[in-house]
Amino acid sequence: MQIGKPAGDITVHRRKRAAKGQGTLLRREILDAAAGILADTGSEDAVSIRAVAERAGVSTPAIYMHFQDKESMIMAVCTEVFDDLDRRLQDASAGLDDPVEVLRQQGIAYVRFALERPEHYRIVFMQRSMHSRATALALDPISTTVFQHLLATVKSCQDAGIFPEGDSVPIALGLWSVAHGLASLIIVKPYMPWPDVEEFADLMLKMARLGMSVFDGASDPSHKSHK
Amino acid sequence: MQIGKPAGDITVHRRKRAAKGQGTLLRREILDAAAGILADTGSEDAVSIRAVAERAGVSTPAIYMHFQDKESMIMAVCTEVFDDLDRRLQDASAGLDDPVEVLRQQGIAYVRFALERPEHYRIVFMQRSMHSRATALALDPISTTVFQHLLATVKSCQDAGIFPEGDSVPIALGLWSVAHGLASLIIVKPYMPWPDVEEFADLMLKMARLGMSVFDGASDPSHKSHK
DNA sequence: AGTGATAACTTATCAGTGTTATGTTATCTG
DNA sequence: CAGATAACATAACACTGATAAGTTATCACT
Numbered sequence: 001m002q003i004g005k006p007a008g009d010i011t012v013h014r015r016k017r018a019a020k021g022q023g024t025l026l027r028r029e030i031l032d033a034a035a036g037i038l039a040d041t042g043s044e045d046a047v048s049i050r051a052v053a054e055r056a057g058v059s060t061p062a063i064y065m066h067f068q069d070k071e072s073m074i075m076a077v078c079t080e081v082f083d084d085l086d087r088r089l090q091d092a093s094a095g096l097d098d099p100v101e102v103l104r105q106q107g108i109a110y111v112r113f114a115l116e117r118p119e120h121y122r123i124v125f126m127q128r129s130m131h132s133r134a135t136a137l138a139l140d141p142i143s144t145t146v147f148q149h150l151l152a153t154v155k156s157c158q159d160a161g162i163f164p165e166g167d168s169v170p171i172a173l174g175l176w177s178v179a180h181g182l183a184s185l186i187i188v189k190p191y192m193p194w195p196d197v198e199e200f201a202d203l204m205l206k207m208a209r210l211g212m213s214v215f216d217g218a219s220d221p222s223h224k225s226h227k
Numbered sequence: 228m229q230i231g232k233p234a235g236d237i238t239v240h241r242r243k244r245a246a247k248g249q250g251t252l253l254r255r256e257i258l259d260a261a262a263g264i265l266a267d268t269g270s271e272d273a274v275s276i277r278a279v280a281e282r283a284g285v286s287t288p289a290i291y292m293h294f295q296d297k298e299s300m301i302m303a304v305c306t307e308v309f310d311d312l313d314r315r316l317q318d319a320s321a322g323l324d325d326p327v328e329v330l331r332q333q334g335i336a337y338v339r340f341a342l343e344r345p346e347h348y349r350i351v352f353m354q355r356s357m358h359s360r361a362t363a364l365a366l367d368p369i370s371t372t373v374f375q376h377l378l379a380t381v382k383s384c385q386d387a388g389i390f391p392e393g394d395s396v397p398i399a400l401g402l403w404s405v406a407h408g409l410a411s412l413i414i415v416k417p418y419m420p421w422p423d424v425e426e427f428a429d430l431m432l433k434m435a436r437l438g439m440s441v442f443d444g445a446s447d448p449s450h451k452s453h454k
Numbered sequence: 455a456g457t458g459a460t461a462a463c464t465t466a467t468c469a470g471t472g473t474t475a476t477g478t479t480a481t482c483t484g
Numbered sequence: 485c486a487g488a489t490a491a492c493a494t495a496a497c498a499c500t501g502a503t504a505a506g507t508t509a510t511c512a513c514t
Contacts, residue, residue, distance in 0.1 A: 020461055020510055049501060059464050061503075070501065126353045128415050137418045147419065170422045173412075174431050181408020185400075188355050191364045192374065195397045204401050247481055247490055276472060286493045288474075297472065 015057030027066040029056045035077045042119050047074060071130055075139045078124045082142045085113050089149060099156040104202065106153060107179050110146075111201045114183035126184050150176055178204055242284030254293040256283045262304045269346050274301060298357055302366045305351045309369045312340050316376060326383040331429065333380060334406050337373075338428040341410035353411050377403055405431055 018025045033055035037047045049070055053060045067073040092109035093102040114121040125143070129136035137144075154172045157163045163171055182204055186194055194200065245252045260282035264274045276297055280287045294300040319336035320329040341348040352370070356363035364371075381399045384390045390398055409431055413421055421427065 017462055017509065023462060026462085048499085050499090060501090061465090062463060064502075065462075122355065126411065126415060128349065133418050140416075143416055143419065169420050170427060170430065173419065173421065174409075174427070177408035177412050177431065178405055179408070180412050181404035181406070182401075184353065184411055185404050185407055188353060189367075189370055191360050192370065192400065193396050194400065200397060200401070203397065204404065242492095244480065244491055250491060253491085275470085277470085287472090288494090289492060291473075292491075 012054065013057045024066070026056070026058065026062065030058075030063060030066060030073065031077055031080065032056075034073055035080070038074075038077060038119065044074065044119060044123055047077075049073075069130075072139060074123060078120050079142055081117060081120050082124060085110070085142070086145060086149065088113055089146075093153075099153065099160050100162055103153055103157060103175070106150075107175070107204075108198060108201045110179045111183045112198065115186060115197060118187045121183065122187060125180060126187070147172065147176065239281065240284045251293070253283070253285065253289065257285075257290060257293060257300065258304055258307065259283075261300055262307070265301075265304060265346065271301065271346060271350055274304075276300075296357075299366060301350060305347050306369055308344060308347050309351060312337070312369070313372060313376065315340055316373075320380075326380065326387050327389055330380055330384060330402070333377075334402070335425060335428045337406045338410045339425065341407075342413060342424060345414045348410065349414060352407060353414070374399065374403065 015026075015029070030052060034047050034052045037051055037055060038044065041047075049063050050060050052073070053063055056062075063073065067076065088109050089106045092105040096102050096105065114125075124140070129139065131139065151168055151172045154163060154168045154175065158165055158168060158171075179201070182201060185192070186197065242253075242256070257279060261274055261279045264278055264282060265271065268274075274297075276290050277287050279300070280290055283289075290300065294303065315336050316333045319332040323329050323332065341352075351367070356366065358366065378395055378399045381390060381395045381402065385392055385395060385398075406428070409428060412419070413424065
């Protein structure tokens with residue numbers, strides 16, 4: 001049973017260890033490997049610690065030198081991908097004067113982005129974290145970034161008199177819920193009779209805006225005491 | 228090393244095997260065991276095949292006599308729980324004449340139900356199936372049931388002149404997206420600055436309704452060719 | 455150039471998972 | 485009471501995330 005090469009765990013390409021100060025180089029290569037697997041397969045399940053380690057050319061526990069656990073690693077991958085989301089949302093509304101049009105275009109861009117990367121979106125926005133609340137928040141800069149930008153857009157709408165004055169937070173959360181609800185339901189229940197996605201997103205956001213604009217006089221519990 | 232009882236896999240309560248025609252009795256006990264673990268722990272991860280088998284007092288592969296795989300088992304558990312959802316939605320709108328009020332109360336009841344059973348809701352509405360589209364649809368009677376009821380409510384709203392005439396499907400899907408977006412985002416991102424849940428749900432649904440009511444004259448691509 | 459310190463890893467292993475092929479036993483039928 | 489078979493159990497496979505403990509290459513310093 002003599003075989004030339006040792007049997008068992010055949011690592012395809014064995015990485016050379018980094019120099020002494022350059023330990024963080026591996027972090028980049030791990031992220032690239034994990035991102036590659038996720039992009040190739042489109043499934044989080046395929047991104048196992050072992051698969052990532054093999055693709056990066058290192059041993060399995062080497063991953064844990066740079067990431068606390070698997071969730072942190074995958075979240076880091078998704079965070080990098082979703083940096084594009086921020087840029088896309090800006091691009092979608094660049095050069096637009098009407099703040100309502102800004103809101104609409106950003107909303108459509110949001111849904112479109114989610115449907116282009118359904119697995120990334122699912123990981124970040126449809127999966128509860130295994131960590132505590134505090135660390136889950138720390139691992140999730142995407143949500144806060146998206147929300148801050150949306151908040152600014154809502155405020156400009158309020159300044160233009162489109163939305164009623166008062167706390168912008170519930171309005172922004174409401175608009176976010178609409179866009180998220182649409183994207184996430186399409187991802188999970190694709191067999192439902194969804195109309196054309198972009199026109200439907202347009203419809204929903206219009207619906208939300210028009211609803212909001214009439215809201216001043218209605219019985220709005222969260223704003224009742226303001227006026 | 229003589230010990231009285233055999234070491235190793237100590238099954239707490241060994242079930243007596245069912246009689247010859249009564250093989251399906253085990254199915255009920257498996258469902259109860261799985262539902263119990265899910266209710267106790269609140270985590271799908273705790274509902275492992277082995278844990279369920281031990282709780283039911285049978286061996287691990289016995290599960291596979293009644294369920295194709297783990298997903299089917301857990302979906303069966305959730306389907307039973309969500310039968311209550313249907314009843315709750317009916318109760319919430321019982322005795323109401325105004326179809327809009329029916330819509331609002333059902334929407335609030337929907338979100339409330341989701342937040343009372345976040346893990347069940349997550350499994351059914353926030354997790355993509357491992358199966359093919361066809362079998363995923365077959366495993367998911369909840370969505371279709373909920374949607375059919377919502378569709379009926381939307382139609383009654385259309386008859387009352389609250390919503391514009393035409394295809395009810397996109398309107399119902401839109402309303403569902405709103406309620407789902409709210410519930411699912413709260414479940415996954417509880418650290419966001421959510422206002423009081425029920426009043427917020429009320430706000431959102433009002434917002435959706437008021438938007439819809441003004442829609443007839445606006446540029447609505449999905450209805451443009453009707454008039 | 456040689457030596458010790460240590461950053462950057464690897465080896466080996468643990469405890470668990472879903473799933474399946476195969477073996478066994480209790481019950482029912484004739 | 486013998487044979488058929490429904491209703492299980494045993495054992496094992498191929499994974500998974502994670503960790504304790506051991507190793508090796510590189511660096512600073514003499």
